[in-house]
Amino acid sequence: MSPPLYQRLVDTLMNEYGYDYDATPDIIEKFDLMFDPGNIELVPNGPFNENQFATGGRAGFEDGGYAETVKDLVKAREDLPAESITVNQDNPYYEALVSSYAPDLAVAGNTPIPQDNLVPEVAKQNDAQKIAMEMQMRQSGALGPNESLTYNSTTGTFDMPTGGSDGSGIAGYQQYLDNATTASGAAQNLLLNPDGTAAASPSAGAIASAANYGDLAGQAAIDGQGASDQYTTAAEGYTGANAYSQFMSPYQQEIIDATQADMANQLAQQQAQLGASAGNAFGGGRFGVAEGQLASSGALGSALAGAQLRTAGYTNAQQQAAQAYQQQMGMGSQAMQQAQQNQGLYSQAQQNQLQTGQAQAGQLQNQLQNLGAQSQMQQGLGTLQSSLAAQSIGGIGQMGAQQQAQAQTVLDTNRAARRQIAYEPYERLSFMGNQLTGLKGGYGQTQFTSNPGGGTSPTAGILGLLTGGVGLATGIAGMMNPAPNPFAAISGMGQ
Numbered sequence: 001m002s003p004p005l006y007q008r009l010v011d012t013l014m015n016e017y018g019y020d021y022d023a024t025p026d027i028i029e030k031f032d033l034m035f036d037p038g039n040i041e042l043v044p045n046g047p048f049n050e051n052q053f054a055t056g057g058r059a060g061f062e063d064g065g066y067a068e069t070v071k072d073l074v075k076a077r078e079d080l081p082a083e084s085i086t087v088n089q090d091n092p093y094y095e096a097l098v099s100s101y102a103p104d105l106a107v108a109g110n111t112p113i114p115q116d117n118l119v120p121e122v123a124k125q126n127d128a129q130k131i132a133m134e135m136q137m138r139q140s141g142a143l144g145p146n147e148s149l150t151y152n153s154t155t156g157t158f159d160m161p162t163g164g165s166d167g168s169g170i171a172g173y174q175q176y177l178d179n180a181t182t183a184s185g186a187a188q189n190l191l192l193n194p195d196g197t198a199a200a201s202p203s204a205g206a207i208a209s210a211a212n213y214g215d216l217a218g219q220a221a222i223d224g225q226g227a228s229d230q231y232t233t234a235a236e237g238y239t240g241a242n243a244y245s246q247f248m249s250p251y252q253q254e255i256i257d258a259t260q261a262d263m264a265n266q267l268a269q270q271q272a273q274l275g276a277s278a279g280n281a282f283g284g285g286r287f288g289v290a291e292g293q294l295a296s297s298g299a300l301g302s303a304l305a306g307a308q309l310r311t312a313g314y315t316n317a318q319q320q321a322a323q324a325y326q327q328q329m330g331m332g333s334q335a336m337q338q339a340q341q342n343q344g345l346y347s348q349a350q351q352n353q354l355q356t357g358q359a360q361a362g363q364l365q366n367q368l369q370n371l372g373a374q375s376q377m378q379q380g381l382g383t384l385q386s387s388l389a390a391q392s393i394g395g396i397g398q399m400g401a402q403q404q405a406q407a408q409t410v411l412d413t414n415r416a417a418r419r420q421i422a423y424e425p426y427e428r429l430s431f432m433g434n435q436l437t438g439l440k441g442g443y444g445q446t447q448f449t450s451n452p453g454g455g456t457s458p459t460a461g462i463l464g465l466l467t468g469g470v471g472l473a474t475g476i477a478g479m480m481n482p483a484p485n486p487f488a489a490i491s492g493m494g495q
Contacts, residue, residue: 005034005037006028006034006414006417006418006421007417007420007421007424009024009028009033009034009037009040010024010028010421013027013028013040013043013046017043017045017046018046018047019046019047020046021421021422022114023046025117025418027043031043074092094436094439094440097432097436097439098436101432101433101436104429105429105433108425108426108429113422113423114422117415117418117422118415118418118419118422119415120412120415121411121412121415122408122411123404123405123407123408123410123411124156124407125156125157125158125400125404126400126404126407127400128396128397128399128400128403129158129397129400129401129403129404130158130400131396132393132394132396132397133149133158133397134148134149135389135392135393135396136393136397138172139171139173139386139389139390139393140171141170141171141174142165143160143161143165144165145170147161147165148161149161172385172386172389173382173383173385173386176378176381176385177378177379177382179374179375179378180374180375180376180378180379180382181375183371183372183374183375183378184371184375186371187367187368187371187372187375190364190367190368190371201360201361201364202360202361202363203356203358203359203360203361203364204357206354206356206357207353207354207357209349209353210349210350210351210352210354210356211350213346213347213350213353214346214347214350216346216349217344217346217347217349217350220339220342220346221339221343223339223342224336224338224339224340224342224343225339227332227335227336227338227339228331228332228333228335228336229332230332231328231329231330231331231335232329232332234324234328235324235325235328235332238321238322238324238325239321239325243318243325244314244317244318244320244321245317246317246321247316247320247321248313248314248317249313249317252309252310252313255309256305256310259305259306259309260302260305260306263298263301263302263305266298267295267297267298267301267302270298
């Protein structure tokens with residue numbers, strides 16, 4: 001807004017287009033003259049004639065009848081008779097100024113200044129401020145996603161929807177808060193039962209099972225201490241000098257007897273054959289020798305066969321005793337190995353359960369850490385979202401405030417310009433009054449005397465009227481501070 005431009009437009013509309021002062025603001029706004037002064041060519045002529053301001057008494061428009069008044073005053077003085085009445089009169093130039101100033105002062109004092117265009121105005125909230133407020137309300141959940149603020153033309157502000165919000169608003173950070181709550185709830189469910197009591201550790205079962213296997217391993221170790229005792233005891237029965245006896249065949253003597261009987265039978269047959277053939281081949285002496293040898297050989301063979309059978313039985317019994325000993329010792333060793341194996345299996349099972357428990361405990365710890373990290377991340381995202389939203393809303397709000405401040409400045413400047421235009425005549429009148437006060441001290445008075453002899457002349461009436469005007473001006477000037485006479489140096493004006 002440029003006050004000089006506005007003033008020039010008002011003057012042009014009043015002086016050249018015939019509009020009164022009160023109509024000029026509407027004409028300027030209607031034709032957008034402040035932004036394109038060239039549009040003044042589109043303005044039609046106003047309702048008044050183009051010389052209306054030259055015929056009034058307003059200071060600053062022509063001379064307000066000043067020159068004509070001076071001529072009348074000079075002529076009235078010249079027309080006074082030589083001897084008539086006595087009149088004390090100020091300088092005609094000063095009286096002429098007062099006569100042209102006083103009517104305008106009277107009119108101004110009785111004419112109120114229209115205040116319609118001078119009242120203060122408040123800049124309305126703008127779209128940027130509306131957007132910032134809606135963003136803030138949606139951010140806080142006070143405004144739903146499909147709701148908008150409504151403009152209040154009375155206050156120039158934006159209000160909540162008629163009837164208030166429908167309650168569908170969700171805070172911008174709510175989703176992150178919900179996610180963080182979900183993660184925290186999942187972690188809590190791992191540690192607590194639905195009734196709020198502490199939940200059993202996932203590794204509790206494995207640890208209990210490991211303890212059980214530990215007990216079994218210990219019992220297996222105890223049991224393994226005597227696992228080979230029965231076999232060792234049995235093996236001891238297969239040692240010593242008579243260990244073989246329990247493996248001797250109960251039929252060995254019968255076998256020997258049968259064998260010797262068979263051999264005796266065979267010997268008898270041989271002897272019979274020898275006797276049958278002896279008479280032919282041998283003499284009596286030789287037969288006896290042959291029979292004796294046969295009997296000796298038969299006895300020896302029977303004895304050797306018995307010995308061999310007994311030796312074979314003994315050897316076999318010894319081997320069986322040794323084999324039984326080895327078998328018992330082997331079974332004892334096997335029993336010990338089985339006991340050790342059982343203990344090892346139980347111990348391994350215990351280790352497996354312990355490792356399972358540790359793995360489950362580690363998995364629980366990882367789950368809690370992951371859920372905790374997820375909750376922290378969601379909380380961080382919520383904080384970041386709020387911070388970024390606040391920055392964005394603040395930036396938009398600041399731009400809106402700047403726009404509103406600029407609009408307010410325009411309104412205030414326009415109002416100041418209209419006020420300046422409205423009060424400009426009064427400022428000129430005030431200036432004129434100050435000048436008249438200064439001139440009053442610079443001009444002297446002149447005494448005129450005339451005695452017409454009877455009645456009152458028209459000229460005296462005019463002078464009396466002007467004298468009354470001078471008295472009024474003198475009273476006005478008396479209320480103002482005196483100032484030097486700027487025209488004192490002009491020849492003849494101080495007489």
